[in-house]
Amino acid sequence: MTVPVLQHPDGFARRAFSVDDVFRMIDAGILDPDERLELIEGELIVMPAEKFAHARATTTIARRLFRELADNWFVGMEKTLQLGPGTFVEPDFFVCPADQARCSGEGLLTVSGPELFLIEVADSSLRHDRTRKAALYALHGVREYWIVDLNGRCIVVHRRPDQGGYREVTSLGSGEAAVPAPPGPSAIRLRIEELD
Helix, strand or coil: CCCCEEECCCCCEEECCCHHHHHHHHHCCCCCCCCCEEEECCEEEECCCCCHHHHHHHHHHHHHHHHHCCCCEEEEECCCEEEECCEEECCCEEEEEHHHCEECCCCCEECCHHHCEEEEEECCCHHHHHHHHHHHHHHCCCCEEEEEECCCCEEEEEEEEECCEEEEEEEECCCCCECCCCCCCCCCCECHHHHC
16 A cells, blocks of 8 residues: 655645545554544544533434434435545534435545535534634535534534635524525524523
């Protein structure tokens, strides 16, 4: 297995893995198939263990999504989503038109960015979700991305992706409802105080 080298902004070189490389490492027993990992632009990231507040919020959001969305919407909860040959992520939630969910060449779920609406619930991962994940999702054209900030008690809505990030970022506090922009699933209305 030949793994290319990438120059990281901190000055240190990184080995860049592909989705196929990760599957081969799992098959060889190097990685545990149940390990919580994301592959972001070739770099393997170990995700932190889930805390209680995060679990409570994701359970509440899951109930809402599965109850309120019609069958023409595909809802993924902590499912592996491949965005490119060197990138797969496990967002807390993603929603897309049901007919847009496809199988990638590596056998993972893939959806075109403009069809995606993503939600990340953040406590310990907030900095990562606001910076690296937001940049990554914008790069892949993800139409709408929400961060449910459990520490800051707000929902940060990202819209209008561009190569450098999102051109529209709005923070909604207590009493304000986050609603996906058309053509998103407009049945969803979420308020931060509903997640306690």
